[in-house]
Amino acid sequence: MNGEKIIKxxxxxxxxxxxxxxxxxxxxxxxQCQWQVVEAPRFFxxxxxxxxxxxxxxxxxxxxxxxxxxxxxTSLKATEAAMAIxxxxxxxxxxxILLHAENMQSHILHVGYLVVPDLLDAPSxxxxxxxxxxxxxxxxxxxxxxxxxxxLLGGRTTHPQRPVxxxxxxxxxxxxxxxxxxxxxxxxPDGEALAHLVKDFAGKFxxxxxxxxxxxLTHPDEYALYDGDIASTDGGTWPVDQYKEITNEYxxxxxxxxxxxxxxxxxxxxxxxxLNLNYDHLGPKAKSVAEAxxxxxxxxxxxxxxxxxxxxxxxxxxDSIRLIDDLLKNGIKDEKPSVAIKAGRATAAMEVPxxxxxxxxxxxxxxxxxxxxxxxxxxxxxxxxxKDMEALVLQIKDHKQEEIExxxxxLVRAYDPCISCSTHCIFL
Amino acid sequence: xxxxxxxxxxxASCEGCxxxxxxxxxxxxxxxxxVDVVSFREAMKEHSDDYDIAFVxxxxxxxxxxxxxxxxxxxxxxLVALGSCATLGGINCIxxxxxxxxxxxxxxxxxxxxxxxxxxxxxxxxxxxxxxxxGCPINRKEFTMVVKALLLGKxxxxxxxxxxxxxxxxxxxxxxxLGMTCMGPxxxxxxxxCCVTEGAVCWGCRGLVDDPNADSxxxxxxxxxxxxxxxxxxxxxxxxxSEVAK
Numbered sequence: 001m002n003g004e005k006i007i008k009x010x011x012x013x014x015x016x017x018x019x020x021x022x023x024x025x026x027x028x029x030x031x032q033c034q035w036q037v038v039e040a041p042r043f044f045x046x047x048x049x050x051x052x053x054x055x056x057x058x059x060x061x062x063x064x065x066x067x068x069x070x071x072x073x074t075s076l077k078a079t080e081a082a083m084a085i086x087x088x089x090x091x092x093x094x095x096x097i098l099l100h101a102e103n104m105q106s107h108i109l110h111v112g113y114l115v116v117p118d119l120l121d122a123p124s125x126x127x128x129x130x131x132x133x134x135x136x137x138x139x140x141x142x143x144x145x146x147x148x149x150x151x152l153l154g155g156r157t158t159h160p161q162r163p164v165x166x167x168x169x170x171x172x173x174x175x176x177x178x179x180x181x182x183x184x185x186x187x188x189p190d191g192e193a194l195a196h197l198v199k200d201f202a203g204k205f206x207x208x209x210x211x212x213x214x215x216x217l218t219h220p221d222e223y224a225l226y227d228g229d230i231a232s233t234d235g236g237t238w239p240v241d242q243y244k245e246i247t248n249e250y251x252x253x254x255x256x257x258x259x260x261x262x263x264x265x266x267x268x269x270x271x272x273x274x275l276n277l278n279y280d281h282l283g284p285k286a287k288s289v290a291e292a293x294x295x296x297x298x299x300x301x302x303x304x305x306x307x308x309x310x311x312x313x314x315x316x317x318x319d320s321i322r323l324i325d326d327l328l329k330n331g332i333k334d335e336k337p338s339v340a341i342k343a344g345r346a347t348a349a350m351e352v353p354x355x356x357x358x359x360x361x362x363x364x365x366x367x368x369x370x371x372x373x374x375x376x377x378x379x380x381x382x383x384x385x386x387k388d389m390e391a392l393v394l395q396i397k398d399h400k401q402e403e404i405e406x407x408x409x410x411l412v413r414a415y416d417p418c419i420s421c422s423t424h425c426i427f428l
Numbered sequence: 429x430x431x432x433x434x435x436x437x438x439x440a441s442c443e444g445c446x447x448x449x450x451x452x453x454x455x456x457x458x459x460x461x462x463v464d465v466v467s468f469r470e471a472m473k474e475h476s477d478d479y480d481i482a483f484v485x486x487x488x489x490x491x492x493x494x495x496x497x498x499x500x501x502x503x504x505x506x507l508v509a510l511g512s513c514a515t516l517g518g519i520n521c522i523x524x525x526x527x528x529x530x531x532x533x534x535x536x537x538x539x540x541x542x543x544x545x546x547x548x549x550x551x552x553x554x555x556x557x558x559x560x561x562x563g564c565p566i567n568r569k570e571f572t573m574v575v576k577a578l579l580l581g582k583x584x585x586x587x588x589x590x591x592x593x594x595x596x597x598x599x600x601x602x603x604x605x606l607g608m609t610c611m612g613p614x615x616x617x618x619x620x621x622c623c624v625t626e627g628a629v630c631w632g633c634r635g636l637v638d639d640p641n642a643d644s645x646x647x648x649x650x651x652x653x654x655x656x657x658x659x660x661x662x663x664x665x666x667x668x669x670s671e672v673a674k
Contacts, residue, residue: 040439
């Protein structure tokens with residue numbers, strides 16, 4: 001095909017943060033194809049230097065509004081590991097439900113508000129509020145449920161106050177947990193309805209595959225989110241303190257965020273990576289949603305990350321019910337966090353909505369943070385987005401310019417990148 | 429009456445304040461009936477530069493961002509700063525107290541100098557700001573209250589008394605009594621003392637009241653065992669850009 005196609009999408013919309021797509025196709029040849037990250041750097045690790053142990057999670061929570069719970073909990077776990085503080089079973093269980101709440105909130109927000117418009121040929125969810133009222137109300141209901149869970153367990157939806165080093169400042173009551181359990185039970189059909197809604201239009205997700213490596217936490221007893229070892233679909237597991245062997249970050253001129261690679265050119269983290277590695281541990285209802293989407297490990301289509309997020313949202317509802325039942329068996333004790341400050345250095349990892357998150361801190365004997373490193377899921381995905389975009393554009397280079405542009409945008413959106421996160425935290 | 433045209437923009441921030449707008453859930457659908465949202469990059473592909481009210485989240489952290497903010501100011505009849513990063517400079521200003529070349533080098537190594545930065549600042553340090561919605565993150569109810577006031581042509585009622593007043597109303601035990609320290613005595617209320625109510629302390633995210641008794645706050649913090657370094661850190665968590673913290 002002759003002629004020139006120049007695609008320059010600056011500040012891609014319906015994304016968290018600022019990223020550009022630049023593609024040039026000349027006489028049927030792809031001359032440029034770039035995923036650029038242009039977010040203003042914020043230098044979080046520098047902010048942490050000299051800060052007290054009980055301020056660190058408060059600051060790192062502000063890395064990202066959407067995944068503030070994940071950053072808070074990972075931060076607390078790293079501080080606890082550095083000071084050899086163990087938390088109670090009750091603390092671990094409530095934290096797990098809180099993590100589920102954020103996972104649901106973030107996945108529903110992404111699929112419902114940011115991806116569904118592409119499937120219904122709308123520029124955003126705003127016009128859908130009048131043309132597809134019932135579907136929008138379904139999404140709003142699920143999103144509100146997830147936010148109310150966070151409010152109840154964390155104190156508020158974004159930047160939670162209750163989780164602190166050693167435990168929680170305040171606990172939910174038995175009555176509150178029973179009411180939440182009932183709401184979750186009643187809302188599972190809504191989760192399944194969202195799956196049906198997306199399934200009806202799933203044909204719009206491009207049939208695109210590129211073999212890559214998937215990295216996620218894994219655990220022998222559960223679908224790993226709060227705890228586990230690092231695992232790869234290429235084989236192998238690693239304890240979390242060896243994370244640098246996996247992440248290998250490097251700078252690229254097109255981006256204010258670092259890129260990462262393990263053994264191949266790139267790897268992917270997030271819902272699809274978790275599903276590819278931990279499929280067997282999904283709850284029964286989540287598994288049937290996965291089957292409806294024909295999602296089986298190993299799935300190499302990055303667009304299926306959207307559907308993996310729906311599967312996980314249903315899993316989070318199911319597993320929260322299981323955890324609440326577990327908690328209710330023993331009643332809620334009014335435990336107070338107990339902390340003995342000491343010097344130390346440790347790493348913690350957790351699966352947050354967009355993938356595996358690492359925080360590593362060093363504290364001096366006064367409990368002041370002297371060194372910090374955070375590696376964000378989206379950082380780990382940037383290189384894979386770039387490689388996918390190169391392969392995808394090669395496959396569709398003869399299509400119309402608008403179609404190439406939309407498909408490239410949909411690819412980036414499928415990763416649900418959290419760009420403000422990814423530019424802020426790296427080495428100190 | 430023509431519906432006011434509203435736009436959302438962001439600079440260096442976690443975008444958590446715009447998320448609070450999305451988190452209005454069903455109430456957001458009602459807001460959408462009263463205004464036309466013409467630009468909201470995080471949620472919409474549609475975009476227009478023709479708007480009446482601009483809500484802007486985030487701090488200005490690069491000289492190259494100033495032109496975009498000035499453009500927004502030029503287009504908007506009313507500019508509202510959204511959240512601590514925009515109203516105070518917020519936590520982005522923590523880095524202002526360190527050597528910025530050193531900070532860049534540590535984060536980005538030898539590539540440091542291709543990453544532009546300058547001392548972080550609130551929006552009002554670059555352009556005039558008409559209204560401020562404080563908080564990290566903003567409170568959803570306060571956002572709706574401000575929108576209603578703007579639609580009615582009224583000045584939103586933002587408190588100018590300290591968080592301690594709301595803590596008393598909430599019936600909280602003073603955190604100083606519990607052996608902790610707090611920024612509540614000098615911090616602007618309006619949050620219903622939500623952090624203390626949830627068992628934490630006030631971190632100062634809504635900024636200082638107009639006439640804070642900063643000397644007395646320093647004395648109290650020192651009395652409760654904080655070193656000069658700790659006291660400065662307390663003030664510089666959110667309000668580092670203000671003169672009091674310098």
